Amino acid sequence: MERYVDERKYPGSSVLLHRHGEEVYHHACGMRDIEKALPFERDTAARIYSMTKPITSVAIMMLAERGLFHLDAPVSDFLPEFAQMRALKPGATSIDDTEPCATPNLQQLLTHTSGLSYPFNPGVLPREMEAQGIIFRADDAVLEETTKRLAALPLAFKPGTKWEYSVSIDVLGRIVEVVSGKDLRTFFREEIFAPLGMEETDFHVPATCRDRFAALYTPLSGNPMELNAAKGDSDTLRCVDRPEKSIFLEPTLYSGGGGLISTLDDYMKFVEMLRRGGMADGGRLLSPNTLKFMMRNHLDGDIAAMGPSSFAEQPMRGTGFGLGGSVVLDPGRVGVPGSVGDFSWGGMASTFFWIDPVLDLTAVFFTQLTPSSSYPSRAEMKAIVHGALVA
Template sequence: MSAKMLGFDPERLTRIDDWMVRNREGGRYHGSSLLVLRGGEEVHASFDGMMSVNRGLPFQRDTIVRIYSMTKIVTSVVLGMLVERGLVHLEAPVSAFLPSFGEARRLVPGAERDDQTEPCAVPSLAQLLTHSSGLTYSFNPGLAARIYEREKVDFGPRMGVLADMCDRAAAQPLAFRPGTKWEYSIGIDVIGRVIEVITGQPLDRVFREMVFDPLGMVDTAFSVPASKVGRFADCYQKTDEDPRALLDPGDDSSFSEARVTMFSGGGGLCSTLDDYARFGEMLRRGGELGGERLLSPSTLAFMRRNFLSGDIASMGAESFMEMPMAGMGFGIGGAVLLDPALARMPGSVGDFGWGGMASTYFWTDPVKDLTVVFLTQLVPSSSYPSRVELKALVHGALIG
């Protein structure tokens, strides 16, 4: 079916291609790819530039990239599947599964030392999923983040194993009393370990059996095998000295199959354009794709609701955020657009999606029946306003 028949202006869609070229020629990214689907039909696909400058390899449809925090929604879907089976409920304290979290303490307001703490409630699984648990990341502002940095609370691919790192995280004070603020965090990494405890299986096997195999996601995993390294992109980093400095070469990567020890439910997966689009389509279609049902429509609608008391901005957020905070809520594992005007970003109320540290991004739109996936490889994702620009481009081409 043509783009025009799917409600898009073909000429306006070429603006997306021009934008991707400008990103490359202007020094933002070495390469990128994009896929737009409407009602499951391909509207537009675009591939530009290089996935590896050193190896002379172009960015293509089957290029494998690090999706980092786009892993979070996969982890959240798996937990939702376990909720549907009656194996867990969202208000359960994390200590019911991980006893090391049993004696929670939080930093007192204005704390200047890590011993300035007081007892508090143990975070619930819902709070971990929605970044309102008091956990944090080492790159956030504040004392708790500095403690994480010092104690090496890091779920990187070569940072040991998930169980041990969760115990290390549990030994650190929470940044705030659970449920009172929003701070981007390792919460969904901890959920990954909860999933392992519930299922009795390592997270990579759980993901493969419960999500990847049913959806036909053949190139999505926590590592890249040697047979696929030729399709694995280099990752770059924006620095003061070089806007596209090589960070992690695809042919000698921390994500190579022989090196990965950590199954990070918050940021460990690698994937491709079509693989992740299949996952996005499952979300858009209410939990089913190709006759394989992962979640009921009711459960998925529940997960896509805003679980915060207001938008993220109203929760006193000071941490890193890959999307606007005003007009944006947070559901189970992903951001929910509450008010496009407040967010200063075109979209439909109920848009649901998230991005990754290497500037990747996806969203599904239940109103316009859209699934959009954008892939590139530049850290950090806050380097450029690409996500807001992309949403404007896609909605600017949508005419019916």
């Protein structure tokens, strides 16, 4: 971590490790705001982006446990705008070159096999999403309207035939709203954050955290979210989102795929709930059986076998995908020290968490550099942690 700061790769970072539910290590270094010379500390508030996805996935499974739907249910059962779906034909070069297809179901949304995509992926659909500005940013139109605009586009492929990282978890966030009758922010606050004691996690930068909110940096020129076009910059730490002007101060869209702000200890409460089989200090969120179901591989093989062409937060070889995160099937094929069954996910600003069920270990890492593919810090961190364990 110190080396990454010294080499101007990350502005600053913080890591927290638990073993058997007890804290065993914490370290913070560098700056949360280089321009103001403010340190990156344990209680620094950060954009967790796609680490929002596991929380939305938990919300969906909480509703499923109540018998309100099953995972084979098509999206159109809740969002009628997704009826009569079409998918791009194989090899299509135009957004109009489509054929009829089935509507994706909830499990396909949860596992990124729905046929949806992201604007920063390669391909016809991502280019159209980029042209129409459909990315579920915090300052976009409200979730309902953006979801309807997405539904008007064809899928990149027929559901269940490929794996592609996508806005599918944002669609699930909208389904949480429809089924529960609450907006996503209210559902998270009342049903998940309150029982967990997560008082500094929200779609808005929490009022108590505004003076601890980090700046966001990138080593790329141009828009750091346009991964297909962004190029390296001579300034490896160019600020792209100032804390006092951030779109997360007053968001208009609650993105279940990437909209939350959190702190290191707050997010560890969520990760520890997953490790504990759904148990929180304020009550049980999910059953242990549901958590085991979520953290097993839901693909036929690894992600690589499903022909992905998309950006991904994790290695694809030797890695499967559960509900809300990736699952290590074979550490040797992944090429990173770990255990079979490791469950993890990260965010675009290079944040990361993982749960090792064999070692009974949980880890949360925060920094603020986008994109997360800039440096191999996650693999290096796992190697260091495994090298430090002797029992």
